Amino acid sequence: xxxxxxxxxxxxxxxxxxxxxxxxxxxxxxxxxxxxxxxxxxxxxxxxxxxxxxxxxxxxxxxxxxxxxxxxxxxxxxxxxxxxxxxxxxxxxxxxxxxxxxxxxxxxxxxxxxxxxxxxxxxxxxxxxxxxxxxxxxxxxxxxxxxxxxxxxxxxxxxxxxxxxxxxxxxxxxxxxxxxxxxxxxxxxxxxxxxxxxxxxxxxxxxxxxxxxxxxxxxxxxxxxxxxxxxxxxxxxxxxxxxxxxxxxxxxxxxxxxxxxxxxxxxxxxxxxxxxxxxxxxxxxxxxxxxxxxxx
Amino acid sequence: xxxxxxxxxxxxxxxxxxxxxxxxxxxxxxxxxxxxxxxxxxxxxxxxxxxxxxxxxxxxxxxxxxxxxxxxxxxxxxxxxxxxxxxxxxxxxxxxxxxxxxxxxxxxxxxxxxxxxxxxxxxxxxxxxxxxxxxxxxxxxxxxxxxxxxxxxxxxxxxxxxxxxxxxxxxxxxxxxxxxxxxxxxxxxxxxxxxxxxxxxxxxxxxxxxxxxxxxxxxxxxxxxxxxxxxxxxxxxxxxxxxxxxxxxxxxxxxxxxxxxxxxxxxxxxxxxxxxxxxxxxxxxxxxxxxxxxxx
Numbered sequence: 001x002x003x004x005x006x007x008x009x010x011x012x013x014x015x016x017x018x019x020x021x022x023x024x025x026x027x028x029x030x031x032x033x034x035x036x037x038x039x040x041x042x043x044x045x046x047x048x049x050x051x052x053x054x055x056x057x058x059x060x061x062x063x064x065x066x067x068x069x070x071x072x073x074x075x076x077x078x079x080x081x082x083x084x085x086x087x088x089x090x091x092x093x094x095x096x097x098x099x100x101x102x103x104x105x106x107x108x109x110x111x112x113x114x115x116x117x118x119x120x121x122x123x124x125x126x127x128x129x130x131x132x133x134x135x136x137x138x139x140x141x142x143x144x145x146x147x148x149x150x151x152x153x154x155x156x157x158x159x160x161x162x163x164x165x166x167x168x169x170x171x172x173x174x175x176x177x178x179x180x181x182x183x184x185x186x187x188x189x190x191x192x193x194x195x196x197x198x199x200x201x202x203x204x205x206x207x208x209x210x211x212x213x214x215x216x217x218x219x220x221x222x223x224x225x226x227x228x229x230x231x232x233x234x235x236x237x238x239x240x241x242x243x244x245x246x247x248x249x250x251x252x253x254x255x256x257x258x259x260x261x262x263x264x265x266x267x268x269x270x271x272x273x274x275x276x277x278x279x280x281x282x283x284x285x286x287x288x289x290x291x292x293x294x295x296x
Numbered sequence: 297x298x299x300x301x302x303x304x305x306x307x308x309x310x311x312x313x314x315x316x317x318x319x320x321x322x323x324x325x326x327x328x329x330x331x332x333x334x335x336x337x338x339x340x341x342x343x344x345x346x347x348x349x350x351x352x353x354x355x356x357x358x359x360x361x362x363x364x365x366x367x368x369x370x371x372x373x374x375x376x377x378x379x380x381x382x383x384x385x386x387x388x389x390x391x392x393x394x395x396x397x398x399x400x401x402x403x404x405x406x407x408x409x410x411x412x413x414x415x416x417x418x419x420x421x422x423x424x425x426x427x428x429x430x431x432x433x434x435x436x437x438x439x440x441x442x443x444x445x446x447x448x449x450x451x452x453x454x455x456x457x458x459x460x461x462x463x464x465x466x467x468x469x470x471x472x473x474x475x476x477x478x479x480x481x482x483x484x485x486x487x488x489x490x491x492x493x494x495x496x497x498x499x500x501x502x503x504x505x506x507x508x509x510x511x512x513x514x515x516x517x518x519x520x521x522x523x524x525x526x527x528x529x530x531x532x533x534x535x536x537x538x539x540x541x542x543x544x545x546x547x548x549x550x551x552x553x554x555x556x557x558x559x560x561x562x563x564x565x566x567x568x569x570x571x572x573x574x575x576x577x578x579x580x581x582x583x584x585x586x587x588x589x590x591x592x
Binding site for chain 2: 104120121122123124125126127128129130131158159160161167169173176177180183185186187188189190192193194196199202
């Protein structure tokens with residue numbers, strides 16, 4: 001029996017409402033800053049999406065575009081200034097950075113309490129240790145989708161096997177830690193994996209974060225598998241697709257997140273949720289749990 | 297065909313000789329300090345083993361035993377003093393700590409360059425990010441054994457599947473990251489895993505770090521599997537055994553590390569190797585790679 005390709009529109013709306021209520025209840029005045037080195041149309045377009053979403057929450061999203069020949073020292077000065085700015089609760093570095101700048105070095109100089117992209121070494125350490133603070137939004141979205149799905153469809157995550165395709169620091173690795181914390185048995189595949197298809201086929205849940213359009217097909221899935229599709233690509237005909245060939249895969253899967261309208265529709269809200277977490281970390285020295293899955 | 301239970305005596309001796317040559321060549325004078333809160337016979341016995349090994353390298357291993365009612369503030373003061381002590385290249389906190397002390401808080405206050413147990417949030421972050429600095433010795437031993445094995449038996453690790461049984465911050469999780477860096481496909485099982493036996497049976501390599509004596513038997517293994525046994529337990533008859541029932545498992549495995557004389561025989565040397573890495577990090581601002589597997 002064919003499964004369903006599910007839009008997460010309702011969940012995204014609930015998440016937005018929940019976050020808005022936290023911001024309003026606490027009368028929070030937040031601003032976040034995005035730093036771009038050199039002009040980049042894709043980064044600008046990404047930032048404009050964030051700014052629009054931020055406006056819905058009354059969050060002021062600023063963008064600082066520095067010249068392409070900005071030195072690492074100058075960039076670090078800018079970060080130092082934002083670290084010290086009491087109105088700023090989020091610092092985002094837009095990638096890519098010019099080659100003369102060491103990106104990792106830059107991330108690690110952002111105050112980890114303002115590191116809403118979750119790329120700082122301290123946030124990576126907390127994630128590793130099992131006590132995450134600020135988490136990369138996409139990995140967090142995968143976790144929250146699975147918790148939402150679990151609650152809604154009475155599908156306990158404990159003991160379920162999950163195969164994550166992809167081992168990036170922004171998605172694959174953080175998702176592995178988050179799902180391990182949920183007591184899932186976690187398998188991590190990547191470009192060097194032999195027979196990822198067979199490995200996925202043994203898994204209850206598949207998280208596709210491989211960056212290859214439509215790679216995961218029905219033959220990759222155990223009947224009834226739950227699939228979170230992290231990819232987003234534009235095909236030649238101008239349509240969007242994910243890392244999963246959803247129309248084919250749905251013949252075997254029970255549920256697949258849609259592209260667009262799936263995991264990607266949660267991430268900008270979660271990026272801003274990180275700014276709210278940053279506020280609580282900085283102003284109240286407390287970790288705001290934000291259990292979005294308790295909202296139903 | 298039955299496999300072999302292999303002692304790592306030769307590898308341990310080579311490792312020791314390699315480390316000694318680095319220390320001698322650089323005329324290094326190192327001391328490390330272990331802090332114990334309250335008397336604990338097991339910790340003392342562990343420390344004495346470290347001290348004896350350290351003496352072989354000319355490393356001065358000191359032990360500071362603080363009263364059981366030491367406050368967290370007093371302990372943090374002691375750590376601050378050792379962080380500032382230029383002769384100290386390693387700080388170890390002996391566990392367990394009394395309940396009134398937050399162990400994680402204490403680990404995170406150790407200068408990460410002196411954190412030779414690899415338990416500090418910054419070292420955990422570096423491990424996560426794929427650029428490890430100081431690594432917990434046992435997980436490092438597992439990686440080095442597999443690299444040694446790979447070189448010696450022409451057994452490429454790239455693309456091999458490994459199941460790690462255990463998800464501790466000291467062994468399971470760091471081993472997962474280290475082996476992911478070696479391009480292995482990594483599966484992490486734990487106490488909530490359903491049918492760990494079947495999952496292991498599909499794996500080329502098994503790392504047993506579950507803390508349960510003799511849990512892994514022949515039926516858990518694919519024919520020809522390579523097994524790293526991290527456990528060490530004393531049985532009722534006074535003998536030592538691991539997490540693998542080696543006499544049974546060897547019927548299916550090709551190679552299993554012995555207990556004693558296996559992974560555990562590498563760890564004290566690697567703890568001291570971390571002190572040598574600490575020296576290079578602090579004095580030369582450089583990461584000493586120490587590729588023990590290039591020694592053969």
